[in-house]
Amino acid sequence: MRLNNLVRSLPLAGLVLLISSGSFANPLTPGTCVGQSTVACPGVLDVFSNVAGTFLAGVSTGVVTTTYSGVLTSAVYRNAGGTLDFYYQFANSAASMDAVARITTVSFLGFLSDVGYRTTDIDGAAGVGGINFVAGAQAPGAADRSASGGTIGFSFDKATEGDKINPGETSNILVIKTNAVNYTTGTTNVIDGSISAVQTFAPATVPEPASMGLMGLSLVGLALVRRKK
Secondary structure, three states: OHHHHHHHHOHHHHHHHHHHHHHOOOOOOOOOEEOOOOOOOOOOOEEOOOOOOEEEEEEEEEEEOOOOEEEEEEEEEEOOOOOEEEEEEEEEOOOOOOOEOEEEEEOOOOOOEEEEEEOOOOOOOOOEOOEOOOOOOEOOOEEEEOOOOOEEEEEOOOOOHHHOEOOOOEEOEEEEEEOOOEEEEEEEEEEEOEEEEEEEEEEEOOOOHHHHHHHHHHHHHHHHHHHHO
């Protein structure tokens, strides 16, 4: 009986993904970019102001290289429709020798994404789950997605050195909205001369209803064989 109920509920996962896939007004497709108002990278990045969803997980990690140091904060929020938003923010230490020009994160392969940033605090002074995002002062100049679709990057070197995340500065809150309903560990890279790889979060795939149905039938078959024995 429990197995039958499980199999019946599986198509709902596919339905959630189908419904949520239509909620992206400005999807960033693989191999494209947005934000510098040029022919190569037209338009501007979205500035999100919607209420953040339910906090699921977060982490603040110290970053230390030979040229810069700071703290990378990341978190996952679930929207009312069940889809996930991924948040990232880098605070460059005042003691750093170098500014930070780029932040990339993986892996978003196979998922829809809508990228942008927030200019206001979302958690309040006390934070949520020990994680606190602040308003920040430095907005990304552009965002891009690799040809495979797996890597999404935010660039801060728009025109001059002053556009980077300089020592003592904190980026705005970087946001990747997805149609994912599950998450797993991912990797975010903080880049400028040196590269620091930090464990953060990324979307996780769920088995397709058809695949889950086949697995369910296999389990039923095994149960029948055992019963005959």
